[in-house]
Amino acid sequence: MTRGFYIGRFQPYHNGHHTMVERIAADGEVDELVLGIGSAGNSHTVHDPFTAGERIMMVTNAVAEFDLPTYVVPIEDLDRHSVWVSHVQSMSPGFDLAYSNNPLVIQLFEEAGIEVRQSRMFDRERLEGSEIRERIIEGEQWRDRVPDVVVEVIEECNGVERLRTISQSDIVERWEATNGGCE
Secondary structure (H helix, E strand, O other), X not given: OOEEEEEEOOOOOOHHHHHXXXXXXXXXXXXXXXXEEOOOOOOOOOOOOOOHHHHHHHHHHHHOOOOOOEEEEEOOOOOOHHHHXXXXXXXXXXXXXXXXXXXXXXXXXXHOOOEEEOOOOOOOOOOOHHHHHHHHHHOXXXXXXXXXXXXXXXXXXXXXXXXXXXXXXXXXXXXXXXXXXXX
């Protein structure tokens, strides 16, 4: 049996991530897949608005459609790259190969002797977490960029309201916005 590992922040899990998992499932190279929720300790910021638990729900619900056993594990940040792979391995079921397009992640896995598979990015201009978060904040169309089950999780946790609130820099700006700038 061969198990693969794919890590992302999934802030939120979007159709680019979903296409990557679909390709992994379709190529038949692995029998199981571990999905690592990167930066698991971070939430409630514009860069990382969703909690690890919310992202676990997004990923678990989205990948359920694939005929590939998956495990979703939170991976907290470790600010020491030289031991990052061993940290990931300690938090995850064992795996034989990794999937990533991130140059640092590729380098770290390869230095640890783990084979890495890269995949062509899917519609990268549209499917980028920061672009989707910005669209949510600005009230622009974003739901077509994530699986429907992810929309459901974001709505369930009031993620749209959360992102719009945390994107405001301070109380004064919020007060001015709600009071028309009048003093």
